[in-house]
Amino acid sequence: MERAVNSKTKNKLKFSNIFYRICLWAYAILSFYPIVWMIFYSFKNNDEIFVSNPFGPPTTLRLENYFKALTQYNVPKYFLNSVVVSICTVALTILLATMFAYATARMKWKGQNVARIFVSIGMFIPVQSILIPLAILVRDLNLSNRYLSLIVPYTAFNLAFSSMVLYGFLRSIPIELEEAACIDGAGIFTTFSKIIVPNLKPAISTLIIFTFLQAWNEFPIALILITEESMKTLPLGLLFFQGQFTTDWGAMGAAMAIASLPTVIMYVFFSNQVEKALTIGGAVKG
Amino acid sequence: MQKFFSNKKAIAIFVLPSLILFIVVVFYPLIQIFIKSFYEWNGLSKGTFIALENYTRLFEDSTFETSIKNGLIFATFLTIYQIGLGTILAFAASNIKTKTGGFFRIVYFLPVVLSVTVVCQLWLSVFNAEYGLLNKLFEILGIDFSQDWLSDRNNAIFVVAFVNAWQYLGYQFALILAGIKSIPTHYYEAAQIDGASPLQAHLKITIPMLAETYRFCLVLAITGGLNAFTQMFIMTNGGPGTSTYTLTYMMYSSAFRAGEYGYGMASASFLVIQCLIATIVINKLIARERIVY
Known part of the structure; x- marks a missing residue:
């Protein structure tokens, strides 16, 4: 009897733990991805940003963007x-x-x-x-x-x-x-x-x-x-x-x-x- | 000992710099706001006394109404987003006992250390009507929800408020999490023995114990919302039309764009009164007694 109760609370604990983790990860994406996305596009040219590859990491690192930002x-x-x-x-x-x-x-x-x-x-x-x-x-x-x-x-x-x-x-x-x-x-x-x-x-x-x-x-x-x-x-x-x-x-x-x-x-x-x-x-x- | 603590010279050296600075930079300008709000004044001349005319004009100005309403929307949005969501996330982070807790704290706090201009411009590019991340996302998911986010008169204020809420969530999250961690664990052990679920434990122990923290968080969120300015200045310029004006924005544009300093001061005095009332109400609502463990 006691054991049954125990395993039940354990399950409940596990479930809430998963729920908490989902919340934390979901917000982590909302908090972090826009920043990563900005870093990504800082290495891209307009074609890649607007058309061919808006979401992912840059295909080539276009350092000229950084050069431009620093010098001009x-x-x-x-x-x-x-x-x-x-x-x-x-x-x-x-x-x-x-x-x-x-x-x-x-x-x-x-x-x-x-x-x-x-x-x-x-x-x-x-x-x-x-x-x-x-x-x-x-x-x-x-x-x-x-x-x-x-x-x-x-x-x-x-x-x-x-x-x-x-x-x-x-x-x-x-x-x-x-x-x-x-x-x-x-x-x-x-x-x-x-x-x-x-x-x-x-x-x-x-x-x-x-x-x-x-x-x-x-x-x-x-x-x-x-x-x-x-x-x-x-x-x-x-x-x-x-x-x-x-x-x-x-x-x-x-x-x-x-x-x-x-x-x-x-x-x-x-x-x-x-x-x-x-x-x-x-x-x-x- | 008495002599030690009433050393006149030391007191003067300790107190005067702060007092003088405070009087010159904060108190004197504050008095000026209230005095000059009764004048018609262009910032250069002496100005003419017009009694309450600036105030009667304010009440007839529809922009003033919009500004007050936007301030309230902004404050409510910040409170719900930062304190509501911040609390849920802080509960979650305090419940998982792994090393990842630190990871989430860092990730949530990162936007706080970015420059406010960077954050606003980052979100401008996310909300961009043609190329923005958000509309692209809807496109890919095949949802017909793409729109020009910042040019909608009714929604623009929420978009702008979201950006502020997003940037400072990590701050409130860290404060609440720190508050939770300062609660002795034997409270929770006792609750667990009595058969309370973690959620119940949080509702019955954590939230009441965090009264002090919440008071501080609420003051930050609400006065932050009522004062909002930077986000609208960068993202919408108060527009479309005057739909994202706030009191600060109104003050700024009357004084520094239209050159009507007296009228701007009338908005400023409202701003001061509004924040004072908000702070007093929050302090009245959340009892001041300190909890001693």
Whole structure:
């Protein structure tokens, strides 16, 4: 009797396992095939893309598409701009947010709660809504078409979320750590950089990923503030391929593949860290 | 100790850079939006005060209605696709205990690390009426469903929303999966002993335990939908006609195309209010209490 029940639940388990696998594989195809398809057509000529072989891998690797994308267009330049802007945004955001969170979570001063809540307003304001005043501000300060004109607003907008996460994390660090440092005669800055920051590492690595992805994919602010070709970030620079290449899908695909490759490789290598970071992000926020 | 923590100089150094940056780049422009929405203003001159005229004009503008409706469609679509589908897939991935779990995570997350422009243009070529992957697929399968996907006034918004949902599903999937993994396994062992099926266990244990995660995911999906801009800018230019306008798009085109900054600010102030309401409602609906294991 007991055995019969057992085998029945086992069958049920097996069935649900198969069902789960089908779901996972089906979505994997939807998620992955369009990207593979783009890589495929980046090696094809128009005849192959449109008529003879729209779905499968290319019959011959037409590297001239890649050559064209690299030499005629500024893909490497856009990429560099994106890297500079994203990395500077991450560095500045983490630096400012850590200091701000520490001062509001630990130190004693009038208005510390007011300051914290005030900055956290930033989390609920969509970046897009302040585009117009921001454009005018940047114009009046004569800052258009510089790296700073992107880094500063990106940092300001990431500040709220980052300092909220760090604030939550700091509250969970025992205060005895600092007391011990204080008794040993360390000053506040030494304590902060030698004791607090290393303890915040898990939260900081989460924020690096969050902030980097935000900056990397930011579009509206860059669209409004950057007009010069040499200052464009990837999202902006690649935009104009659609018009230029409408008949040349191969080169368009090649340009997009070149632009995507470095981040994809980076992600595949660091995917474990990304997951770990997201787990912590999920636990800390709020 | 008291002295240690109330070092005035240190506090100033820690707090002032962030506060100043926040006030100048976020808070001051935010105030500007509300003030200038009462002006007729071309961005250069001082502008003339016209009280509520921008707002009355908004309510009479049929594009405004379309924009609000599209924002809601976009947000609903993202929620159903990313959180609904993301939850099912995360359940599935947490249930199969093999190495392939990591494989799916990587594959689902890949679109997130692509540039948003790449994703939009990739899908433009998939949806291309003449040569696109989708229509070719229907052709091969012999299904008469080929169409010009982005030029249909009623459907274009769904196509555009799908592209955004597709790109960021992996993000929500990873968040939900991370949430599931943080639930202690003895809960499930207990459920199994009591004879619960994996599905029952998920419905009775996982979903309630994930309240915090869902709150965060919902805020991301809904505010993301209400703010949508990039996808329509790249894929449809707000068209056909004005059928894929959103509030952000409307603001953009009034200010930077028509030069009506005051009118654009009125749309912007609606955007802010809409997102605030959405966030407050989500926080009210999903209780704030933290679950302690």
